Amino acid sequence: MNDNNTKKSGLPRHICIIMDGNGRWASKRFMPRQLGHKAGMDRVIDIVEYSSNLGIEYLSLYAFSTENWKRPAEEVNALMELLVVYIRNQLNSLKKNNVKIHIMGDKSALPNIARREIERSIKETENNTGMVLNLGINYGGRDEIIKACKELYRQVQNENMDIEKIDENMFSNYLYTANQPDPDLLIRPGSEQRLSNFMIYQTAYTELYFTDVLWPDFGKTELDEAIDEYRKRKRRFGGL
Ligand code: FPP
Secondary structure (H helix, E strand, C coil), X not given: CCHHHHHHHCCCCEEEEECCCHHHHHHHCCCCHHHHHHHHHHHHHHHHHXXXXXXXXXXXXXXXXXXXXXXXXXXXXXXXXXXXXXXXXXXXXXHHCCCEEEEECCHHHCXXXXXXXXXXXXXXXXXXCCCEEEEEEEECHHHHHXXXXXXXXXXXXXXXXXXXXXXXXXXXXXXXXXXXXCCCEEEECCCCCCCCCCCCCCCCCCEEEECXXXXXXXXXXXXXXXXXXXXXXXXXXXXX
């Protein structure tokens, strides 16, 4: 679906999701947390496919934050393994659906195998023209802003650039989401109502949607509900 179609249907062009509640979902079932993450990965598969079919142009998922390294090694390893499993099992289907993979976050700190699979998935989907899937992996919003400042500072120095030329448009091109529209809708399942350092620059005017449903229970119906609620919102971007 192109820009005009999404405008007509009131569909958000860019949705971002903080996938929360995997651990609680597992605890409720007396299961280890890792199984909650596995169930969370199954929802990633469903929601990516459904969003792409709906005509969402950009889907950004918070899979692993810069703060998640503080979790026990066993859980960190399980999350990295799931990422590898996801790419290995889903790459063909993502290609078939014309999805383009983009990573937000510092890949250099990831285990070699995860980095290799990520690079492969980026390369094999680079010419796809359908939905862009932004995976936040070792991602932090503050980290992203500082990285952008450093790159911009280097450019200012190297090109002896006039700092008055820096504006919001230019700055946003140093973020992981360069050339992408800001998210229209942020969804956070799992009862918490905060941004947790996710896309904090890009979400300045994003509509926020919180639900008590835990991420492993968040399916197509729940996404439809969030989009319906978004359609009812009046977006003014600071105007009247
Ligand atoms: C937060 O739930 C979720 C995460 C830290 C990881 C999200 C990962 C996935 C959904 C699976 C893998 C993703 C991909 C893209 C393959 P939590 O563990 O903090 O839940 P809790 O608050 O109930 O403990």
